[in-house]
Amino acid sequence: MKLIKNIGLILCIIGFAFFVGSIFVGNYTVTQQTFDEWINNKGIKSELFIEKANQEIVGKSFNAFQLSSKLITLAEKSAEAHQDNIELWQTEGNQDDKINAEWSKVIWTSWSSTHKDFTYPLLKASVNSPVKTNQWLAFFLTFGLAIIGGLLYIVPDFILMGPAGIKNNALFQHTATNRGIGGIITAAFFVVFYFLLYFFPDLIINPILTTNKISLSLSGNPASQWFMYGLIYCSVMTVFAVKMYVKYRNNLYQVIRTTVVLFFQVAFAFLIPELLVRFNQPWYDFKNAWPLNYTFFFDWNIDSLLDSGHLGMFMLVWGIVLTVIVIPVMVYFLGKRWYCSWVCGCGGLAETLGDPYRHLSNKTLKVWKFERYIIHLVLVFAVVMTGATLYSYFSGSETILGIKTYTIQSWYGFWIGSIFAGVIGTGFYPILGNRAWCRFGCPLAAYLGLVQRFKSRFRITTNGGQCISCGNCSTYCEMGIDVRAYAQKGLNIVRSSCVGCGVCAAVCPRGVLKLENAPEEGRILENPILIGKDDVSLNMKHEN
Amino acid sequence: MNIIALMEHVVIIGNGISGITTARHIRKNSNKKITVISGETEHFFSRTALMYIYMGHMKFEHTKPYEDWFWKKNRIDLIKGFVKNIDTQKNALEFNDGNIIKYDKLILAVGSKPNKFGWPGQDLKAVQGLYSYQDLESMEKYSSTTKRAVIVGGGLIGVEMAEMFLSRGIEVTFLVREDRFWGGVLPKKEGELISRHIKKHHVDLRFETELQEIIGDENGRAKSIITKSGEVIECQFVGLTAGVSPNIDFIKESNIETNRGILVNKFLETNVPNIYALGDCAEFHKHPTGRKNLEQVWYTGRMMGETLAQTICDNKTPYKPGMWFNSAKFFDIEYQTYGSVFSELKENEAEFYWEHKKGEICLHLVYDKSSNALLGINTFGIRMRHEVCERWINGKKDMNHIMEHLKDANFDPEFYKQYENQIVDQYNQENRTSLKSKKRDWKRIFAKN
Numbered sequence: 007m008k009l010i011k012n013i014g015l016i017l018c019i020i021g022f023a024f025f026v027g028s029i030f031v032g033n034y035t036v037t038q039q040t041f042d043e044w045i046n047n048k049g050i051k052s053e054l055f056i057e058k059a060n061q062e063i064v065g066k067s068f069n070a071f072q073l074s075s076k077l078i079t080l081a082e083k084s085a086e087a088h089q090d091n092i093e094l095w096q097t098e099g100n101q102d103d104k105i106n107a108e109w110s111k112v113i114w115t116s117w118s119s120t121h122k123d124f125t126y127p128l129l130k131a132s133v134n135s136p137v138k139t140n141q142w143l144a145f146f147l148t149f150g151l152a153i154i155g156g157l158l159y160i161v162p163d164f165i166l167m168g169p170a171g172i173k174n175n176a177l178f179q180h181t182a183t184n185r186g187i188g189g190i191i192t193a194a195f196f197v198v199f200y201f202l203l204y205f206f207p208d209l210i211i212n213p214i215l216t217t218n219k220i221s222l223s224l225s226g227n228p229a230s231q232w233f234m235y236g237l238i239y240c241s242v243m244t245v246f247a248v249k250m251y252v253k254y255r256n257n258l259y260q261v262i263r264t265t266v267v268l269f270f271q272v273a274f275a276f277l278i279p280e281l282l283v284r285f286n287q288p289w290y291d292f293k294n295a296w297p298l299n300y301t302f303f304f305d306w307n308i309d310s311l312l313d314s315g316h317l318g319m320f321m322l323v324w325g326i327v328l329t330v331i332v333i334p335v336m337v338y339f340l341g342k343r344w345y346c347s348w349v350c351g352c353g354g355l356a357e358t359l360g361d362p363y364r365h366l367s368n369k370t371l372k373v374w375k376f377e378r379y380i381i382h383l384v385l386v387f388a389v390v391m392t393g394a395t396l397y398s399y400f401s402g403s404e405t406i407l408g409i410k411t412y413t414i415q416s417w418y419g420f421w422i423g424s425i426f427a428g429v430i431g432t433g434f435y436p437i438l439g440n441r442a443w444c445r446f447g448c449p450l451a452a453y454l455g456l457v458q459r460f461k462s463r464f465r466i467t468t469n470g471g472q473c474i475s476c477g478n479c480s481t482y483c484e485m486g487i488d489v490r491a492y493a494q495k496g497l498n499i500v501r502s503s504c505v506g507c508g509v510c511a512a513v514c515p516r517g518v519l520k521l522e523n524a525p526e527e528g529r530i531l532e533n534p535i536l537i538g539k540d541d542v543s544l545n546m547k548h549e550n
Numbered sequence: 551m552n553i554i555a556l557m558e559h560v561v562i563i564g565n566g567i568s569g570i571t572t573a574r575h576i577r578k579n580s581n582k583k584i585t586v587i588s589g590e591t592e593h594f595f596s597r598t599a600l601m602y603i604y605m606g607h608m609k610f611e612h613t614k615p616y617e618d619w620f621w622k623k624n625r626i627d628l629i630k631g632f633v634k635n636i637d638t639q640k641n642a643l644e645f646n647d648g649n650i651i652k653y654d655k656l657i658l659a660v661g662s663k664p665n666k667f668g669w670p671g672q673d674l675k676a677v678q679g680l681y682s683y684q685d686l687e688s689m690e691k692y693s694s695t696t697k698r699a700v701i702v703g704g705g706l707i708g709v710e711m712a713e714m715f716l717s718r719g720i721e722v723t724f725l726v727r728e729d730r731f732w733g734g735v736l737p738k739k740e741g742e743l744i745s746r747h748i749k750k751h752h753v754d755l756r757f758e759t760e761l762q763e764i765i766g767d768e769n770g771r772a773k774s775i776i777t778k779s780g781e782v783i784e785c786q787f788v789g790l791t792a793g794v795s796p797n798i799d800f801i802k803e804s805n806i807e808t809n810r811g812i813l814v815n816k817f818l819e820t821n822v823p824n825i826y827a828l829g830d831c832a833e834f835h836k837h838p839t840g841r842k843n844l845e846q847v848w849y850t851g852r853m854m855g856e857t858l859a860q861t862i863c864d865n866k867t868p869y870k871p872g873m874w875f876n877s878a879k880f881f882d883i884e885y886q887t888y889g890s891v892f893s894e895l896k897e898n899e900a901e902f903y904w905e906h907k908k909g910e911i912c913l914h915l916v917y918d919k920s921s922n923a924l925l926g927i928n929t930f931g932i933r934m935r936h937e938v939c940e941r942w943i944n945g946k947k948d949m950n951h952i953m954e955h956l957k958d959a960n961f962d963p964e965f966y967k968q969y970e971n972q973i974v975d976q977y978n979q980e981n982r983t984s985l986k987s988k989k990r991d992w993k994r995i996f997a998k999n
């Protein structure tokens with residue numbers, strides 16, 4: 007058994023090594039034809055840039071980093087030159103037409119937003135590599151080995167870990183799960199991955215190509231970085247779902263929940279949207295609700311849905327109904343868990359890949375205060391951003407109160423959508439725990455939480471006076487809720503942030519906690535009396 | 551003169567659940583000056599979670615139910631140090647280091663210590679119980695050089711110790727005096743159920759085996775034990791888990807009356823005015839509700855603390871525990887008990903026992919033969935709702951009522967398989983009844999009585 011595990015680990019590492027290593031193989035040779043097409047498609051007007059690039063790039067061979075930085079340097083130089091001209095003409099005055107023409111020649115290459123759209127298509131079209139020529143093999147050597155290896159590593163635990171029962175043994179002693187070197191390395195790996203994915207996809211053309219065949223067979227389109235990400239996401243969730251099954255097999259709530267959340271990711275966030283594209287429909291994730299899906303009301307999305315006939319119309323209406331009606335009604339009956347730990351993709355990754363990190367969440371009162379500020383601020387930001395977007399959409403004005411709508415959108419996209427949700431939210435699993443995004447940043451979670459806190463049947467019931475204050479529940483609450491603080495007083499747990507993962511109840515060694523949907527009356531007890539004792543009606547004053 | 555000096559000074563020895571509960575509730579109800587003393591750790595932690603620290607489920611900081619700022623904010627002064635001597639004439643405590651502190655009211659919540667029954671070799675190195683944080687540290691210290699541990703005494707702490715060692719790949723031999731695990735408390739079938747489960751985890755479980763002697767090596771560390779039947783078992787660690795007794799050696803020299811524990815009346819008062827005792831170390835002259843005079847569990851410590859705080863804050867209140875309850879976990883199987891289920895049936899008692907075919911889940915109900923009223927519940931592998939069980943037992947509900955409403959008491963997580971129908975079927979067969987299990991009903995569950 008141990009041997010199988012070790013073989014699995016080695017295969018998995020080899021798979022990852024191939025995947026990462028593929029970044030460095032092959033070369034990028036820009037032919038005249040690809041270059042011209044690219045200039046055309048991008049609408050590049052700077053003759054300075056075109057001339058220089060023709061000389062220095064076309065027909066030559068580079069690696070990805072060289073080509074990418076070369077393009078950026080040339081673009082920046084040309085942009086500077088054009089801006090110098092503009093400045094000069096501005097001082098001379100009366101040359102507005104010329105100035106405007108010159109503006110359109112400036113190429114924008116900020117790394118955080120415009121860089122990738124500029125370079126990525128050219129690199130993609132120019133790559134020559136063994137990955138490109140052996141795409142199925144490449145898929146097998148990367149994804150295939152990593153998945154098979156991962157499963158071989160996990161499944162023997164079914165026997166090795168002994169009889170069914172949750173064993174969190176050594177989590178706080180192991181370097182990978184206790185913020186040791188192992189954890190830091192993992193986090194660094196995740197963070198680099200997210201930076202490349204979000205901002206420098208031009209550097210990971212080969213890894214993207216490993217998924218090309220799968221993309222072609224699903225949507226008929228070549229793989230983009232987002233397709234690759236989707237496939238990684240689904241694969242990781244599947245492998246770690248198996249880990250969940252092994253670990254929590256005594257607990258049917260966990261088994262079913264894991265299955266459902268995996269299903270929603272694979273079917274709703276991956277297969278269905280890709281197939282929609284195959285049938286010339288918009289890429290659409292039916293479960294991704296605004297404001298988590300912050301681009302839902304962006305003009306390009308609305309236009310694309312409006313352009314797509316009845317189905318598009320249905321998608322538009324469904325998106326609104328989902329947020330306005332379905333979510334609050336479901337939260338009333340089931341708690342926010344129905345979304346956050348049963349349906350949502352971010353939640354799904356947190357509950358699978360993130361499970362070994364759940365105990366790292368911070369439980370202090372201070373952080374709880376911080377959480378309440380920041381998550382509601384993000385919600386406000388999302389609402390304001392969307393408001394501005396809709397205002398622009400309907401009024402046709404590009405600015406609101408003097409600020410460009412596009413600027414607000416790109417701030418949001420960069421800071422919240424990329425840095426917070428991806429780099430910090432997932433990249434920092436091994437440091438901050440698995441729900442940092444869901445707890446501090448997700449505007450949808452904030453909205454669901456408000457409903458859960460004030461109008462819902464959901465609560466975690468505390469079983470009379472059975473709590474021994476051991477702290478397992480608080481430790482394993484991924485949302486950093488100090489569950490014990492409630493349980494030891496005999497209070498039910500009603501907290502806006504609780505995602506109903508059920509792990510507190512699962513790890514409680516005394517059967518104290520139960521997630522329940524029950525009548526609202528008596529949900530929040532103000533003056534609990536720990537039962538077990540007759541007669542003493544304690545005068546419970548508020549305690550800090 | 552400042553106000554604090556006028557305030558009555560309540561000094562509590564022991565920062566366990568009993569002492570801390572008392573302190574917190576005194577603070578809720580008064581402005582008295584409160585000082586809590588402990589020689590063990592600076593802050594209150596949950597002793598019940600010691601095993602999880604060892605197994606790496608938690609760190610020490612996670613076992614502290616309150617953050618460190620809590621004490622200052624609530625004006626509860628903490629002193630770390632051992633009290634050597636109590637001077638009841640001068641109302642003063644003397645510490646090991648010679649310091650002296652005065653009190654107006656003294657509360658003794660000094661807990662227990664592991665039993666040692668005078669076995670030869672019981673004071674060797676790597677021979678110890680598991681009670682204090684220092685015990686945990688010492689277990690940790692010896693673990694890396696331990697291949698086999700022998701645990702003596704089949705109770706709750708023993709099984710926790712076994713699980714701890716196994717989590718580190720250390721083999722365990724477990725000596726139990728009775729013919730089954732925890733035989734003094736558990737009825738036969740439950741004892742057997744748990745014994746099977748312990749063996750399933752590869753514990754070398756020996757029944758009717760007692761410790762004769764512990765043999766040391768040249769460094770004074772245990773190297774083997776000899777059982778009463780003469781068998782020698784090699785080991786590098788001996789765990790003594792044959793119960794605990796009140797930790798009152800330093801009190802015996804004072805004029806506070808003691809027996810096995812510090813003797814108290816139902817107000818938790820000792821024989822000396824203004825000195826009280828509670829929790830593990832307190833022994834009733836006569837238990838207020840007729841249970842055992844010495845009850846050393848978490849819950850009773852907490853309930854006594856809540857009660858005593860009332861008395862200290864001038865609302866003199868007798869300790870009146872309600873129905874007995876307790877719970878534990880043996881490896882993967884949870885156990886809960888409500889009311890009284892003794893290891894042997896009493897004369898007036900009858901029982902109903904259901905066990906799942908896989909032998910890891912059971913429900914045991916004990917009731918009064920003549921009235922059919924429920925007296926006690928034991929469950930393994932099924933969680934029960936405390937409030938409902940309490941209502942049944944205090945309300946003397948009869949077995950028909952219990953069977954019909956069994957689903958109300960289920961507290962297992964959602965989607966768990968429920969066994970009430972099976973259970974009621976078996977009950978019907980055994981008792982020639984034709985009861986039907988009613989659907990769970992929130993109104994009944996949340997009814998006020």
Ligand SMILES: Cc1cc2nc3c(=O)[nH]c(=O)nc-3n(C[C@H](O)[C@H](O)[C@H](O)COP(=O)(O)OP(=O)(O)OC[C@H]3O[C@@H](n4cnc5c(N)ncnc54)[C@H](O)[C@@H]3O)c2cc1C
Pocket residue numbers: 474563564565566567568569587588589590591597598599600601631632633634659660661662680681682706707710797800828829830831846847848849851876877878
């Ligand atoms: C491993 C383990 C698991 C357990 N599991 C459970 C369980 O699951 N359920 C349950 O109900 N019970 C359980 N118990 C029992 C429960 O923990 C005790 O009943 C409870 O902790 C007693 O609390 P207490 O406040 O009375 O005493 P303690 O917690 O023992 O506190 C007494 C404190 O006083 C200090 N002290 C003593 N003398 C002096 C002195 N002279 N000077 C200064 N300080 C002093 C001690 O160092 C200690 O810190 C368990 C016990 C152990 C050891």
Ligand code: SF4
Pocket residue numbers: 466479482483484485486487489499503504505506507508509510511
């Ligand atoms: S309180 Fe419990 S159910 Fe809620 S998020 Fe925390 S661990 Fe999950």
Ligand code: SF4
Pocket residue numbers: 472473474475476477478479480489490493494513514515516517518519
């Ligand atoms: S895990 Fe259970 S017993 Fe432990 S503190 Fe939480 S509710 Fe209490």
